[in-house]
Amino acid sequence: MAQPHTPFAAILVGSCLACGGGEPSTTAPPPSTPPPPAPSVAIEAPAAGAEGVTDDTPGSVVGVALFQGQAPQRQPLALSGCDHGGDEPPLDNRIIVTDGRVQNVFVSLKGPRGGTAPPPTEPVVLDQRGCLYTPRVLGLQVGQELRVRNADPLNHNVHVYARRKTFPNNTQAPGADDFVFVFERKEPAPVPIGCDIHPWMKSTVHVTDHPFFAVTDAAGEFRIDELPPGEHTLSAWHEIYGKLTAELDLPPGGTARLEFTFSK
Known part of the structure; x- marks a missing residue:
């Protein structure tokens, strides 16, 4: 007597149920860092x-750059042929986060607002000290x-990678x-500066056509004063974590308080 035919799909399903006990997988996907919150803006108008x-x-913009999650641990730099003047090598200074606050974030007004203020007569100084810029x-x-000056007891090289002007590489x-x-002109992107002799030595200069910019300090804080009232867009740039932007409407004589949050 002929045996009844069992469809192949039924055999496959039965085999899978037998192998896995018929229970769905309980393996959880790896945890992921949630996206950082959008920049927050709080406006304080005068009475x-x-x-x-x-x-x-004019008014002011004050704020802080924050870091969400566990910040990367700073590692000692592998220095070669450089007397850094200390018992321990300096730490990598690309990412500096202290108590959840980010240092070295460049905050600047976006758009063609500048061009009216003369440049400051006081120079900006970039030092080469301890084999670091x-x-x-x-900015x-x-x-x-x-x-650019050399405070170290050895030679350094100053290489400015500008796009709109060629400087001597000496x-x-x-x-x-x-x-x-x-x-003489605004640079379209951050300008890297490096030492060809000691390749870990890096710095970045932002060249603007207006005075409305700041760099976050060791507490992650910044302040920009004398900003004309009205609608503005500000950007916050970090060399590893990129750029964030915030829009605000600054009342006459008011203060805008910003929080920029970066994450991995």
Whole structure:
């Protein structure tokens, strides 16, 4: 007598149920870091009828750069052929997070707002000390001097990777005169500066055509004063974690409080 035919799909299902006990997998997907919150903006306007406040009275932007999650642990730099002047090698300074606050974030007004303020007469100084460029991130205006000096007891090289101007790529001896660089035009992107002799030595300069910028300090804080009232977009740039933007409407004589949150 012929045996009844069992469909192949039924055999396959039965086999799978027998192998796995018929229970769905309980393996959880690996945890992921939730996306950081959008930048927060809180506006403080002066009291109605406040003395000295007109429609043109400038205001201020104050804020902080935060880090969500566990910040990467800073590692000692592998220095070669460089006397850094200490018992322990310096730590990698690309990512500096202290108590959840991020240092070396460049915060700047976006858009063609500038061009009216003359550049400051005080130069911006970039030092070569302990086989590192200090500061790691800096900003300056078009026409403002950038002075690079060598405080180390050995030669360094100052290589400025600008897009709109070619600067000499020279070696700077210990105690030599400052190298002076002046940008005649705004740079379209952050300008890396490096030492060809010691490749871990890096810095970044942001060249703007207005004075409305700041770099977060060791507490992750920044402040920009004398900002004209009205609608603005501000960007916050970190060399590893990229750029965030925030929009705000600054009242005359008001203060905007911003929080930018970065994550891995």
